[in-house]
Amino acid sequence: MYSSLSHLACTACTATLPADRLATTCPACGKVLYARYDLEQASQTMTTTALTERPWGMWRYAEILPVVDVANRVTLGEGGTPLLATPRLGSTFGIDRLLVKDEGLNPTGSFKARGLAMAVSRAKELGAEALVIPSAGNAGAAMAAYAARAGLPAHVLMPADAPEATKAECHAYGAHVTLVDGLINDAGRVARQLADAFGWFDVSTLKEPYRAEGKKTLGLELADQLGWRVPDAIVYPTGGGTGIVGMWKAFDELESMGLIGSDRPRMIVVQPEGCAPIVRAFEQGETHAAAWQDASTVAAGLRVPVAIGDYLILEAIRASGGTAITVSDADLMEGVRLAATLEGIFASPEAGAAVIATQRLRESGYLTRHDEVVIFSTGSGLKHTDLIAPSLPVIDPDSDNLPETIRHSAQC
Numbered sequence: 010m011y012s013s014l015s016h017l018a019c020t021a022c023t024a025t026l027p028a029d030r031l032a033t034t035c036p037a038c039g040k041v042l043y044a045r046y047d048l049e050q051a052s053q054t055m056t057t058t059a060l061t062e063r064p065w066g067m068w069r070y071a072e073i074l075p076v077v078d079v080a081n082r083v084t085l086g087e088g089g090t091p092l093l094a095t096p097r098l099g100s101t102f103g104i105d106r107l108l109v110k111d112e113g114l115n116p117t118g119s120f121k122a123r124g125l126a127m128a129v130s131r132a133k134e135l136g137a138e139a140l141v142i143p144s145a146g147n148a149g150a151a152m153a154a155y156a157a158r159a160g161l162p163a164h165v166l167m168p169a170d171a172p173e174a175t176k177a178e179c180h181a182y183g184a185h186v187t188l189v190d191g192l193i194n195d196a197g198r199v200a201r202q203l204a205d206a207f208g209w210f211d212v213s214t215l216k217e218p219y220r221a222e223g224k225k226t227l228g229l230e231l232a233d234q235l236g237w238r239v240p241d242a243i244v245y246p247t248g249g250g251t252g253i254v255g256m257w258k259a260f261d262e263l264e265s266m267g268l269i270g271s272d273r274p275r276m277i278v279v280q281p282e283g284c285a286p287i288v289r290a291f292e293q294g295e296t297h298a299a300a301w302q303d304a305s306t307v308a309a310g311l312r313v314p315v316a317i318g319d320y321l322i323l324e325a326i327r328a329s330g331g332t333a334i335t336v337s338d339a340d341l342m343e344g345v346r347l348a349a350t351l352e353g354i355f356a357s358p359e360a361g362a363a364v365i366a367t368q369r370l371r372e373s374g375y376l377t378r379h380d381e382v383v384i385f386s387t388g389s390g391l392k393h394t395d396l397i398a399p400s401l402p403v404i405d406p407d408s409d410n411l412p413e414t415i416r417h418s419a420q421c
């Protein structure tokens with residue numbers, strides 16, 4: 010199993026670059042660079058039969074991953090997450106085949122592990138000496154963990170109101186955390202200055218080519234788990250959009266390798282009402298998304314007012330016949346409640362947005378009973394217990410009539 014990485018290519022102009030040195034964005038136009046592979050060569054060894062012999066996890070697709078030397082993999086066991094049938098949620102929504110891909114089970118509790126494992130591995134392979142990242146929370150935590158694992162210094166810039174658990178995680182992994190009085194794009198500008206000033210390598214989403222390659226494994230793994238086919242629809246809570254564009258790239262590569270056909274899932278973008286630049290651009294028929302002013306939502310990972318990959322996200326939605334939808338903060342927390350109470354999946358608020366959007370799209374008739382729908386539960390709810398904060402009865406263990414009192418308060 011060798012990587013058949015061949016070069017980097019711009020997604021917006023005709024520029025190409027060698028892949029054997031650190032790269033950021035396109036030197037000609039500033040847009041997103043993608044890793045490109047010799048897919049013909051990859052298809053010789055990455056066959057369905059060969060894959061049945063390999064362990065689950067994101068590294069099993071080595072031929073179409075960018076890490077050249079296996080010794081440079083920085084891994085904590087990311088990927089290989091369950092694709093769960095969710096019949097109770099499905100019957101509540103009126104969808105016969107509803108599945109949840111539970112990404113909360115990744116190291117550091119979110120699918121950011123996939124992207125950062127890959128980006129940190131490649132940064133190490135290509136000689137980076139220190140890493141810097143702007144993050145709404147989960148990406149910083151994942152980067153801090155993988156940087157610790159690689160023995161590289163890590164610098165994280167987070168909005169001051171990022172989830173407390175993610176600040177604690179970064180600190181625990183020994184990263185240098187600085188809080189920014191602003192949003193993730195403000196943190197991004199600070200990260201850029203630090204990268205320029207000190208030569209730290211900036212692993213901002215889609216501002217280097219390899220986080221998307223890690224997130225691409227969401228699509229590879231999904232097709233693999235479904236027996237080399239794709240579902241009818243994918244519902245994805247979208248911030249920077251690395252996951253959606255990564256999956257879209259994955260499906261094209263799999264088709265070129267003869268592993269899937271030309272069918273594509275409808276790609277459905279979900280954003281909160283308080284920050285929905287992609288939904289607005291989709292509705293207005295734009296190819297780029299204007300910055301969202303005064304972004305505000307409890308789903309921290311979706312509070313991304315500007316996405317450098319906006320044109321790639323919009324292209325994936327349109328080319329797939331997908332759609333884009335907003336949900337309110339109250340509704341996305343209801344999505345968290347439904348997944349937890351009906352299926353035992355404690356999802357993050359971002360993932361709750363995808364759950365409730367699925368119900369809305371079924372109600373509107375966009376999704377039908379017969380569609381096979383996959384919801385991406387992108388992160389774990391365990392980092393967000395402050396948003397649930399139940400008020401619970403406290404009893405005196407010596408009081409009279411205890412069983413009746415408790416049964417009454419639990420309304421059994």
Ligand SMILES: *Cc1c(COP(=O)(O)O)cnc(C)c1O
Nearest residue numbers: 248249250251252310359387388
């Ligand atoms: C970052 C994040 C998202 C958004 O992912 P993108 O691929 O950047 O669009 C969604 N959910 C969670 C839990 C996240 O951490």
Ligand SMILES: [Zn+2]
Nearest residue numbers: 019022035038
């Ligand atoms: Zn370019």
